[in-house]
Amino acid sequence: MTNNLNLGDSNNQQANHVFVFLEIFAREGGIQSYVKDIFRAYLGLEAGYQAEVFLLRDNPDCLNPFECDRLKFNYFQNKSPQMGRVTMAGALFKYLLQKRPQRVFCGHIRLAVLIQTLCQPLGIPYTILTYGKEVWHPLTRREQRALAVAKDIWTISRYSRDQACAANRIEPHKVKMLPCAIDGDQFTPGAKSAELLIKYGLADSKVIMTVARLWSGDIYKGVDVTIRALPKILQAFPEVKYLVIGRGDDQPRLAQLAQDLGVSDRVVFAGFVPTEQLIAHYHLADAYIMPSQEGFGIVYLEAMACGIPVLSGDNDGSADPLQDGKVGWQVPHRDPEAVAAACIEILQGEDQRCHGQWLREQAIANFGQAALQRQLLSLLES
Template identity: 65%
Template sequence: MSKQSNYTFVFLEIFSQEGGIQAYVKDVILAYISLIEQSQNPPTTDIFLLRDSPDCDNPFKTDLINFHYLKTIPPWKGRLNLAFSLLNHLIKTRPKKVFCGHINLATLIQFFCQPLGIPYTILTYGKEVWKPLPKSQQKALQNADSIWTISRYSRDRLCEANKIDPKTVEILPCIVKGNQFTPGEKPPELLLKYGLKDAKIIMTVARLWSGDIYKGVDVTIRALPKILQSRPNVKYLVIGRGDDLPRLEELAKDLGVSDRVVFAGFVPTEDLVKHYRVADAYIMPSQEGFGIVYLEAMACGIPVLSGDADGSADPLQDGRVGWRVSHRDAEAVAQGCLEILQGNDQRCQGTWLRESTLEQFSPETLSKKLASLI
């Protein structure tokens, strides 16, 4: 990075909302900060935040980055503020590159950057770009200097739906913090709390929303009768909340397995690692853009099962470190669970599983990848 370089990032928000996109963006910003802190001539960096306010909890405050908070009431004023502030900034500073943090900002970024001759990169995450987008957003993608996304699957869906050349898309994957998600003994207090003592435990962490049936919790419940034929001591711990809970509870009741399913409700992020340690297997036959939860489980030494036609191919390294099965096939899920619980496969060896995961998806690997892209 040369002394004259400056970079501009534009996001919807980072700190005022929680979710997969926000968590991913935070990891990218942390990796970027680590790069510029190591630079002898750190670039000037500006980050524009449409929906964050100055009083938000920003753990990334540093003299190396200028944060511009633009949240207003009513929201349309914030959008106007962003447009005027960003245009003024681009004209005055002429950054080396602009990084657009969401597809909903892409049209504005293109409109400003192209006439000024400023290259821009668009960051994408998952299903927000999997379907055909409005022509203006497609044009912004097609004219971008580059596009970043989290997995090969997301790249392929993005390109197919929106006529994008795959050569312009780079993979900047999700990661797991190995110092946060670590192996450990099963916490006795959680075994007692959920009635799991002496049980073999399969687990899922997912939103239980009716719009997210693809997470596959219902499929795993349907797999339980076959699993219990061979492993009658299995219990299924489901962590998450949402409006689909009544349907899932009724399904477990109808299948006669309600006493084997424990709905734990919402668990804060800081308590998740203890819950992963409870599990003997992490089961989520889903359709993910990536699936950070698989990384979290494997970093804790827990073997995993995913769907076989989605972005989980990346964290599971095409099946090298986990089981991939047809995501709506209860029979296949049951068979995979039974194989995991037998524990004979290398993919069940916790130390190897953790090392193989962190080798590919640690904060350090993200920093290296980001350095190569910038």
């Protein structure tokens, strides 16, 4: 176990806030990406905002671009998870007792009981950050109590709020929105890469694309539904190919489905693509198709920021990035006929929702880094 907390440093300015997370840098994922966006927004606020960050599973060797005078990180990774938790709890309690920060932000429901136990007796308000499925089912009584006692709860979408409230008897007014953000400087429109067109055999094709984990537990992503929609799509656009980016144990089933439907030559499984190469792959797409059930769906924003029209499910958190259908197509997520019909509309290109520059402007105006920073500031001051 290592940590860099130095309570004895008299030069340490009192932090306004404390953030406590399971992990940010030890692994990649939706929650980790979301937290990094929050840190970027936090550092964009005026200098008066300072915070101490406690990380249960990270260590100082992790690449951390956010370490600075205004965000100080404390690491508690330990070979014994229980010992790491006990050590972090002790250091956090000492910090809260001595420094009395204005508010504590609990970064995962699994830490909520600990945060309540430490903060409530000291009269320090705390906020619980939620993301998606981790709070969509009935939690333990102690976790529900921690949610009830919290000053407020932040989440990424209206759908995620509604699911959590229904499962855990949370008052909806207590839940505030802090949506995911898109980096408009990173995700930009661009020409199709000749090299990638050759690599995937996509020359002279209209390309529909999905970026998703292909795990058997993630069937809700809708890759199988899109494959089932292909025969009808091909009747209208015989040059269509379906580029699937991602990996997982469900790929053999999906490949067999494509073969059974006679469209295996139209489906390209690209496998895993690193983040730094993902933008060039978005540029290959004429439409981004993912009839899913998402807590939010950052991939839709990534596609729109690249000027690519999008299709999502009609009963999930994607209603927020798609602005209730204003900037994209929403269809019943397990309905191949609806997916095919909407996909044909997109490829015809006559709808305003197909206009790349307009799509990009909408995505960045509502979900860019500046929008996230404004929303974060509003929540911190409320």
